[in-house]
Amino acid sequence: MTHTTPPVKMTLTRLRAIPPAYFILLGIFCAAWLVVELFGTGSFMNPDTLTNILVRSVALGIVAVGQSYAILSGSLDLSVAYLISVTAVMSSFIMQGDPQRVPLALAVVLAIGVFVGLINGLIITRLKIHPFIATLSTSLMMKGLLDTGFQNFAGSVPKSFQALAYDGWGPIPYSVLLFLVVAVVGEFILRRTRFGSHVYAVGGNREVARLSGIRTARVLMGVHVLVSLTAVLSGIFIVSRLGSGAPWVGPDGAYDLESIAAVVVGGTALSGGRGSVAGTVAGVLIFGVLDTMFNLLGVGAFLKLVLRGVIIIAAVASYAIRSKHEVA
Amino acid sequence: MNASANVNGEKKPIVRMTGITKRFPGVVALNQVSLEIYPGEIHGLVGENGAGKSTLMKILVGAYQPDEGEIYLGDERVTFSHPQEAQRKGLSIIYQEFNLLPDRTVAENVFLGREPLRHGLVDYRQMNAQTMALLQQLDVHHMISPEVYVRDLSVAQQQIVEIVRALSLDSRVLVMDEPTSALSETEVEILFNLIRNLTVERNLAVIYISHRLREIFDLTQRITVLKDGNVVKTVQTCDVTPNDVVRMMVGRELNEYYPPKASSSDVREVALRVVNGSNARLKGINLELRRGEVVGVAGLQGSGRTELAKALFGVEPFTSGSVEVNGRAVRLDSPMDAIRCGIGFLTEDRKREGILPSQSIRDNVLLAFRALRGVFSINYRDGVRGTPSVAELGKRVDLRAPSYETQIRYLSGGNQQKAILARWLASGANILIFDEPTRGIDVSAKAGIHNLLRDLAKNGAAILMISSELPEIIGMSDRVLVMHEGRLVAELPAGVSETDIMLAATGGRETHSEETTI
Numbered sequence: 001m002t003h004t005t006p007p008v009k010m011t012l013t014r015l016r017a018i019p020p021a022y023f024i025l026l027g028i029f030c031a032a033w034l035v036v037e038l039f040g041t042g043s044f045m046n047p048d049t050l051t052n053i054l055v056r057s058v059a060l061g062i063v064a065v066g067q068s069y070a071i072l073s074g075s076l077d078l079s080v081a082y083l084i085s086v087t088a089v090m091s092s093f094i095m096q097g098d099p100q101r102v103p104l105a106l107a108v109v110l111a112i113g114v115f116v117g118l119i120n121g122l123i124i125t126r127l128k129i130h131p132f133i134a135t136l137s138t139s140l141m142m143k144g145l146l147d148t149g150f151q152n153f154a155g156s157v158p159k160s161f162q163a164l165a166y167d168g169w170g171p172i173p174y175s176v177l178l179f180l181v182v183a184v185v186g187e188f189i190l191r192r193t194r195f196g197s198h199v200y201a202v203g204g205n206r207e208v209a210r211l212s213g214i215r216t217a218r219v220l221m222g223v224h225v226l227v228s229l230t231a232v233l234s235g236i237f238i239v240s241r242l243g244s245g246a247p248w249v250g251p252d253g254a255y256d257l258e259s260i261a262a263v264v265v266g267g268t269a270l271s272g273g274r275g276s277v278a279g280t281v282a283g284v285l286i287f288g289v290l291d292t293m294f295n296l297l298g299v300g301a302f303l304k305l306v307l308r309g310v311i312i313i314a315a316v317a318s319y320a321i322r323s324k325h326e327v328a
Numbered sequence: 329m330n331a332s333a334n335v336n337g338e339k340k341p342i343v344r345m346t347g348i349t350k351r352f353p354g355v356v357a358l359n360q361v362s363l364e365i366y367p368g369e370i371h372g373l374v375g376e377n378g379a380g381k382s383t384l385m386k387i388l389v390g391a392y393q394p395d396e397g398e399i400y401l402g403d404e405r406v407t408f409s410h411p412q413e414a415q416r417k418g419l420s421i422i423y424q425e426f427n428l429l430p431d432r433t434v435a436e437n438v439f440l441g442r443e444p445l446r447h448g449l450v451d452y453r454q455m456n457a458q459t460m461a462l463l464q465q466l467d468v469h470h471m472i473s474p475e476v477y478v479r480d481l482s483v484a485q486q487q488i489v490e491i492v493r494a495l496s497l498d499s500r501v502l503v504m505d506e507p508t509s510a511l512s513e514t515e516v517e518i519l520f521n522l523i524r525n526l527t528v529e530r531n532l533a534v535i536y537i538s539h540r541l542r543e544i545f546d547l548t549q550r551i552t553v554l555k556d557g558n559v560v561k562t563v564q565t566c567d568v569t570p571n572d573v574v575r576m577m578v579g580r581e582l583n584e585y586y587p588p589k590a591s592s593s594d595v596r597e598v599a600l601r602v603v604n605g606s607n608a609r610l611k612g613i614n615l616e617l618r619r620g621e622v623v624g625v626a627g628l629q630g631s632g633r634t635e636l637a638k639a640l641f642g643v644e645p646f647t648s649g650s651v652e653v654n655g656r657a658v659r660l661d662s663p664m665d666a667i668r669c670g671i672g673f674l675t676e677d678r679k680r681e682g683i684l685p686s687q688s689i690r691d692n693v694l695l696a697f698r699a700l701r702g703v704f705s706i707n708y709r710d711g712v713r714g715t716p717s718v719a720e721l722g723k724r725v726d727l728r729a730p731s732y733e734t735q736i737r738y739l740s741g742g743n744q745q746k747a748i749l750a751r752w753l754a755s756g757a758n759i760l761i762f763d764e765p766t767r768g769i770d771v772s773a774k775a776g777i778h779n780l781l782r783d784l785a786k787n788g789a790a791i792l793m794i795s796s797e798l799p800e801i802i803g804m805s806d807r808v809l810v811m812h813e814g815r816l817v818a819e820l821p822a823g824v825s826e827t828d829i830m831l832a833a834t835g836g837r838e839t840h841s842e843e844t845t846i
Binding site: 192193194196197198200201204205207208209211212213214269273274 | 415
């Protein structure tokens with residue numbers, strides 16, 4: 001009697017550990033370099049440009065790490081954009097330029113983040129409302145509350161607080177370090193903790209997870225608290241960069257949909273259960289490289305959006321084709 | 329039952345269920361059911377769909393709670409409110425549909441929810457080592473590695489991973505609900521050897537649910553037959569024949585199911601002719617299908633059976649060759665082309681390709697008819713302005729449903745199949761392709777479907793029936809076509825033997841009967 005399928009080689013597993021988004025990132029990076037050197041006004045391969053790519057990826061990058069958790073667990077979070085606004089406005093409003101009030105402001109916005117995450121999680125797990133609707137609704141509520149209290153920039157952050165956005169450790173900006181830490185911690189939790197395992201399980205098949213004794217509701221609650229906390233961190237970075245928070249900073253950056261796009265371009269399945277934070281980082285950097293390239297080439301704002309859309313489709317289509325080959 | 333007392337006399341049952349009653353709204357699913365399972369025993373549980381097998385097992389493993397009755401594990405009375413509690417007591421179940429995460433590794437699946445920790449972090453080294461040890465105990469470590477993704481395993485290997493998971497829980501009783509429905513004959517053999525070894529070496533008790541009586545007779549020592557929520561009888565497997573068991577299940581003989589074949593006067597003009605049809609999966613198909621006959625298509629899995637059906641229905645069309653319907657040359661490049669030519673296709677995978685589960689029976693039946701009318705036509709009530717009457721069609725196919733407004737997912741498999749058949753009759757189809765017409769349908773409903781097929785043929789339909797169940801092919805077909813590697817390799821007359829079919833299906837080299845079922 002012979003076995004119908006030969007044992008699967010382990011090397012295959014190892015190769016698959018590198019998210020394919022990094023190959024796309026590498027390709028786009030090289031293409032950008034070439035195109036900018038040939039046709040652009042500035043130079044691409046210099047420290048300023050490269051740092052700029054990283055810095056402009058920070059705000060989206062941090063919240064996209066959280067969004068990866070949401071999507072991996074089979075959920076998603078549309079409320080991050082307004083939570084970023086709430087964070088920016090509340091922290092500059094509380095700080096009022098006074099360095100001594102910084103800890104209070106941070107404590108308040110982090111608490112708001114936990115609260116919003118819990119509310120989202122409760123609506124999704126207890127009321128069994130689809131995450132799309134649940135987080136869209138909390139997003140509207142935050143917008144309403146914010147707009148009644150604030151019409152414009154409110155308060156300001158102290159000069160010392162802006163160091164987060166403008167200073168650095170040697171040549172590396174603090175903001176980039178913050179992004180790096182969030183990403184590494186995010187990936188570590190996914191890979192090495194039970195919670196991380198359970199995020200994959202809940203997203204892969206909720207019933208299987210439940211029958212294996214995983215408390216799926218708790219996992220989803222935890223995931224939504226994490227997403228909200230990353231949104232708060234993004235908001236803190238943004239307000240330190242702008243010096244003051246306004247209600248439109250979140251929605252203007254389209255952090256809700258852009259973060260989902262970055263996660264998906266990073267190779268995470270929109271249906272959950274497969275992907276990684278590492279992939280998301282590549283997805284965010286792909287957007288960063290593209291933006292920088294378009295700026296250096298002087299591409300108009302509208303064409304930029306069109307090209308972005310094309311790249312998203314191309315990246316996700318390449319994964320779809322790949323997985324079809326795997327099946328066949 | 330003296331025989332059972334003799335064999336198991338010295339042992340005490342590991343599981344004793346007594347007087348189990350479970351009511352669902354409107355039905356008594358189980359009525360005073362008692363069951364005893366002994367350590368080291370493989371116990372078959374058989375009965376038609378709806379007889380209560382799955383409900384009984386779900387009660388045993390804590391997924392449902394009984395309304396009356398008691399469960400004893402050894403001498404201890406137990407009540408479970410969640411499957412986890414039953415798992416801790418050593419009761420595991422492997423459900424019919426897979427309960428694995430394809431994008432996680434074997435080890436991650438085996439220890440899902442119970443990942444070993446070290447310093448608060450998941451200890452992958454220990455997890456992989458423990459999984460490896462379990463795989464070695466089963467002597468399957470040469471074909472499954474702990475770090476491989478479940479997605480990359482064959483269906484049989486995945487089944488084995490499920491067993492490994494059950495063993496990692498230190499199960500004393502393992503319930504297997506139709507574990508072989510997706511396995512080939514070779515894979516089934518591997519699985520059976522594993523089960524036998526486990527019962528001998530570890531004194532594991534296995535409760536084995538299957539529709540395939542051959543497997544039940546191969547594997548089990550005792551059989552409990554359920555019918556309509558009652559235990560008909562528990563018997564020693566060696567004391568009975570498959571016919572006895574079927575009689576207990578339905579009160580009818582096994583060989584009674586098949587209606588008489590077509591007489592020569594029944595077979596009429598050619599309805600469908602394919603000359604030299606080929607595509608990526610099919611080569612040089614020549615085929616004639618006449619009104620009044622049922623033509624069976626046999627072949628191993630992957631021989632191109634389903635591809636043939638898909639080509640004829642325009643899903644994966646022929647890329648060369650010609651097709652005639654009723655003597656007229658046609659192109660079948662899309663399902664719509666095929667439907668316009670009066671072809672209907674009852675797919676193998678009813679759930680995914682056959683029904684719109686949460687729509688009413690009425691909407692499901694009228695689906696193809698409405699599609700034919702076009703996007704901008706009005707959906708008249710059935711029976712009005714040329715729209716066929718669902719009630720009449722339902723009667724014609726003997727569709728039994730509380731109301732035609734019922735969502736189709738609430739019907740039994742047999743009745744769903746009848747509703748899909750009604751759909752094709754509504755669209756005016758008279759060339760009908762059935763792919764596995766009775767898969768997952770219980771014994772008595774099977775006979776109903778078979779009679780229906782024959783009646784349709786008698787009334788002038790041309791029927792092509794694909795089946796992996798050789799007795800069905802032999803019992804139903806007026807001619808048997810055999811496929812092998814994308815070709816039609818043989819045409820055999822009615823009454824041909826299983827051996828002849830297998831000889832052709834395996835390319836004439838050997839006759840080992842793969843994936844045949846009773």
